[in-house]
Amino acid sequence: MSRTLGVTRRRALAAALTVAVLAPLTAACGGGDDSSAADGGKTTLKVLAAASLTDVFAKAADAYHKEHPDTTVKFSFAGSQQLAAQVNQDFPADALVTADTRTMDGLKGKTAEPQIIAKNRLVIATAEGNPKHVKGLADLATAKKLKVVLAAPAVPVGRYSKKVLDRQHITVQPVSQEQDVRGVLSKVELGEADAGIVYATDAMTAPDKVDAVQIPDEQNAIAEYPAATLKVSQHTKEADAFVKWLGGAEAQKILRDAGFQQP
Template structure:
């Protein structure tokens, strides 16, 4: 009788210890599930051209207010850098480039692109335009100005080369940057006298740079296509965001930032 009682007691103690060990784990798992269910949120990662940095920060806030269960996070870089990430199947949900050429080169990696905005080129100079730059001709290497351009692989660099070649102007840049913000920064810091950027980028630094307009007949128009990515784990939400970029709220933000209608 005492042996039976001893075995029973040992089993009871073992069972109690098992419950004690498992209880915290069960509680932790329960809290994790409840937390996930309570959040019920989707985070979209969007790869976007560097020239969209400021306006898309506002777009993220505006979209979240309209869609509280969706948070949009951006990764900004030159369009050619973004394309390289997409080609490597980088985990993201949507892409916005500063030219159609880059987007078209990603056929099979994206959904159907839609143009959400347009842009144009200006010449950025130091505040007050101390070198008295009046147009593209002043950027010629014979004029001894320190000029910075984006690299030819970058959309704004390609646009810049196009407008300069059309005018028969040869420029020997002091540097070739990997995105348009790099060009703007060089001018802001006084490391260059002038650089070709998008009109919208010059608008982000009104107290640091002046914008010299390029006439329409000499200019190039940049188109910004947006598309979902095939690797996205949130296709429905990504499609909705890309569609939203073409709607009235996003278009107003883009117009206010200086972008042109699609």
């Protein structure tokens, strides 16, 4: 009797262990849409986006959700070089939007075919009222009179800034080099710098705190913003739809209203 009971107990234990081992394996084998199905068919997209898109993409996300109520878009904003580092580490996200084609091109094999969704231009941001009377790029070289902040050379806006300054043979000694364009804008807003080179759209987000000194077309640089679905995405269909939407009429109007130029 005791032997039979022992066999029964061993069989029950073996069955329990089998269930315990198979359960996580079954969950791990689920397809990319399983998480959506578990949430009533709703999908949350994670999009890595350049810092200069912070304000306009908040509006774009709301507009997209109204049109696609089963999809919520959440963003992670940073300098494009920081976003690229995350992509190279296979950070779990669905789409990427950078502030230059160079960064996106460096991620071939990690993304689907990118499309340009917008363009931008550079301006010189100064304190409100332009108290230092900055008139153009040449004024940024007067280090004794002017505290200038730029983005680091690894940042797209930093590369664009260096390009326009080098073209005019202007040497600037910045008081700091920031990791994204919003860092440059913040220094000027807080009075920690007298001037800084930012995108035109960033200056527009703080009209009561900074003035924008225009850079002539022949001296300026054009920034292009490519968007692409990431190959690590677990929601490829939804990510493709969002990237395609960014190039459509509704998203383009939102970008245009924020000061971005058409692709």
